[in-house]
Amino acid sequence: MTNIVEKTTEETSGTQELYVLKDVTRAYQMGNNKINALKPINLAIKKGDFVSLEGPSGSGKSTLLQLLGALDSPSSGSIQFMDKFLEQASSNMLTSIRAQQIGFIFQQFNLIPTLNAIENVLIAMVPIKDSNSAKHTKAKELLEKVGLAERMTHLPSKLSGGEQQRVAIARALANSPEVLIGDEPTGNLDSETSAQVMDLLQNLQNENSNVTIILATHNPEVSEFARTRIKLKSGQIA
Ligand SMILES: Nc1ncnc2c1ncn2[C@@H]1O[C@H](COP(=O)(O)OP(=O)(O)OP(=O)(O)O)[C@@H](O)[C@H]1O
Ligand SMILES: [Mg+2]
Incomplete structure (x- = not known):
């Protein structure tokens, strides 16, 4: 057990915690083999x-x-996210949680190649009930915030890797998520x-201290940006 899991009464009763995981496991069945990717994990974020x-690699980060x-859902245990228990949520509920409260950034950026930068951000706003012009204004603001004011109409193929990841960050922020x-x-x-992308994430968080950021990484220079470092080893918190 690390100090991450030791909770004071104040923390458990207040709204400070975004996630509380209790005895969470995830096993994958591969033919006759069962892979215990996560052994019971207890964690609060x-x-x-x-x-x-x-x-x-293989320690269970992803x-x-x-x-x-x-x-994905745990094989056993409970995952409280804000006021909801994810393991009890219907798949419709999970879809709406993902669309409205969570922003994702991927290693491969995962931009839609046939859409330009601003269209890639706008597409993440489809589930949001807002006028098209309000969405457009917000998408522009987000791209300005990530330093891409001059690149809004560029296709991903016309952007550098760092620029593509900044578009992806703007897209991840499009639904004003609780967590990135x-x-x-x-x-x-x-x-x-x-380092530029990490500086950007840190600045975004300085501007909006409510947003929680959780990143899996192999890179110690990236983890140095984190305030809480969680180490996994063979599916357990090391
Ligand atoms: N869909 C799956 N089906 C079967 N086994 C899986 C699946 N996904 C992951 N695993 C196994 O679960 C374990 C944890 O994998 P996971 O992808 O979480 O590791 P990771 O820490 O993200 O590794 P990496 O640093 O390589 O990305 C590994 O043994 C992996 O082979
Ligand atoms: Mg991984």
């Missing part, structure tokens, strides 16, 4: 924290992020560009 998930991102989840978000970037 505070609202507004900047968390890095570290650990060797598996844990998928659970936190409501993309990134799986190796700098994994495809050189170290200078990676």
Whole structure:
């Protein structure tokens, strides 16, 4: 047990915690083999924290992020996200949680190649009930915030890796999420560009201290940006 899981009464009763995981496991069945990707995990993540998930390949980082991102369900245990228990939520509810409260950033950026920068951001606003002009204004503001005011109509193929990841960050922020989840978000970037992306994430959080950031990474320079560093080893918190 690390100090991350030791909770005071104040923390457990207040609204400080965005996630509370109790005895969470995730096993994958592969033919006759069962892979215990996550052994019982107990963990609390505070609202507004900047968390890095570290650990060797296969230690369960992506598996844990998928659970936190409501993309997958645990084999056992409970995952409280704000006022909801994700393991009890219907798939419609999980879809709406993902669309409205979670922003994702991926190693491969995952932009739609046939849409330009602003269209890639706008598409994340489809579930939001707002006028088209309000959405357009917000998408522009987000791209300005990530330093891409001059690149709004560029297709992803006309952007550098760092620029594509900044579009992806703007897209991840389009639904004003509670939490930004990134799986190796700098994994495809050189170290200078990676530092720029991390600076950007840190500045975004300084502007809006309510947004929680959780990143899985192999890169110690990335984890140095985190206030809370969680290390996984063989599916357990090390
Ligand atoms: N869909 C799946 N089906 C079967 N096994 C899986 C699946 N996804 C992950 N695993 C297994 O679960 C374990 C944890 O995998 P996970 O992808 O979470 O590791 P990781 O820490 O993200 O690794 P990496 O640093 O390489 O991305 C590994 O043993 C992996 O092979
Ligand atoms: Mg992974």
